[in-house]
Each structure stands twice: as C-alpha cells, then as structure tokens.
Amino acid sequence: MRPERYSPEALIGLLRQRKIATMDDLKAALGTQADATVFRKLAGLEYRTSYSHRGRYYTLDEVARFDELGLWSFRQVWFSRFGTLVSTVEALVVSADAGYDAAELEAVLNVEAKGALLKLVRSGRLARQQVAGRYVYLSAQGAERRAQLAARSVYDAEASRLSLAPGLRVLPDELKAAIVLFYSLLDERQRRLYAGLEAMKVGHGGDAQVAELLGIDPGTVARGRVELLAGDIPPGRARRPGGGRPSAKKASPK
Numbered sequence: 001m002r003p004e005r006y007s008p009e010a011l012i013g014l015l016r017q018r019k020i021a022t023m024d025d026l027k028a029a030l031g032t033q034a035d036a037t038v039f040r041k042l043a044g045l046e047y048r049t050s051y052s053h054r055g056r057y058y059t060l061d062e063v064a065r066f067d068e069l070g071l072w073s074f075r076q077v078w079f080s081r082f083g084t085l086v087s088t089v090e091a092l093v094v095s096a097d098a099g100y101d102a103a104e105l106e107a108v109l110n111v112e113a114k115g116a117l118l119k120l121v122r123s124g125r126l127a128r129q130q131v132a133g134r135y136v137y138l139s140a141q142g143a144e145r146r147a148q149l150a151a152r153s154v155y156d157a158e159a160s161r162l163s164l165a166p167g168l169r170v171l172p173d174e175l176k177a178a179i180v181l182f183y184s185l186l187d188e189r190q191r192r193l194y195a196g197l198e199a200m201k202v203g204h205g206g207d208a209q210v211a212e213l214l215g216i217d218p219g220t221v222a223r224g225r226v227e228l229l230a231g232d233i234p235p236g237r238a239r240r241p242g243g244g245r246p247s248a249k250k251a252s253p254k
Helices: 008-018 023-030 035-042 085-095 102-109 114-122 142-157 173-184 188-202 206-214 218-230
Strands: 047-049 057-060 071-074 077-080 126-131 134-139
Touching (some): 008 057, 057 077, 077 085, 085 126, 114 134, 188 218
Antiparallel strands (some): 047 057, 071 077
C-alpha cells in the first residue's frame, strides 16, 4: 500500500505549536501549493476558522479555550464556538437576556457586527426594534423577543452616563474605591496586566477609560493588554530582565 503523501499530523503539530496559522502556513507544513489538499486534511480534524480577519486563521478545537460566551482570542485573532461571525452574532443575540444593540455586541466581539446583524434581520433569523432612539436586536421568536424587550426596559432604566462601556452597568463609588485599592497593592507588572485585563473587558475605548479610573497613562494600559493577548509574560518578574534602574553597585565607578 502506497504511504500517504500528505499527513494531517503535520497540521496538528503546527497548530499545537503555534495555536493559530494561516492557509499559507498550513500549505507549507504539508509541503503543497494546493488549498484543496489542506482542506481535505482539515476535514478529518476538529478545527475552526477565525471570525475576525476575514476568516484567514485556523486553529484546532483542542487548542482553543472558549469563554462562557463561546469566544476565544489569540494575539487579537478571534474564534467562536459557533463558527462564522454571522452564526456567532445570531447565537449571542438569541441567548442574551435583553438582546444587544450594535455597539454592545461589537464591544463583546471586538469586531464590526452591523453587516452581520442586518443580514440576519433581512433573512428573518433575528428581529430588531427601535428602543430609546437606537435599534436593539432580538430573537425572531415572539415569546423570546417579548421577554428580551421587557428585560431591556429594566436594563436601560438602570444605565448611566458613567457606565464603563456600552451595555455595562455603572460602577458604584464603593466598587471604584475597591478597584483602586486593589490596584495599589500590586507590583508594577501586576498593575499593568490588571489594567490591561480591565480594558479588554470594556472593549473599544477601554484603555482610556481604565487609565482615567486608575490615574495612569493609557499607554501603560495598552501595553498590559497587548502582553496579555500575546501571552508575553515572563514569570516571576515585575520587569523584564535588565529593566528598571541600574543598581547602585553597577552604577558606581570602580
């Protein structure tokens, strides 16, 4: 029996090592120039394409670590348990207690979602209704839609200009004080990473909002966010090796 020329193990090894890869990466791993060859080998694997970056990236289900919403990102490339962006938008809207407006959903997905929302409404898979001067996207099923609208009326009544992001509740003064106190107990690296984590929760504009709350430079927040997304965190150090001021011993002339 002739041995298999292109082994899917090459794809598995690459994706386990890199976590994500493009089609060109996968073709290089197999030693082929044909997209069709890659797709034939992927067909036998449990894999995902990214819903961001126009689906250019691939990963294995075993590599992805989906959160409670079914989303996962690596180096700012986003994947969904539901597959495509359209399928992900539909699943999130239908399962949301109060539906989503476009800005709220984009803060969750970290990509533009208006096109997917309109496509789903036009095909009858989602409904939309104008609430307080903006469109809210809801389940297409009557009973579920009515329940979401009822929840939305409560949800919007509690909203405030001080909310940290679209769709998020206002932080009471006690919680703000607790966040600032906790932040003050961390070392330099932990502060940067914690600020970056909170900025990712906020979504668009999070760097500036978290920086204002904590009284730090937005660039510091952005750096922490990028380090977390890239997994670029050397263990056990507040700074990278060689960072910070030179010690007095090193600075002193012999």
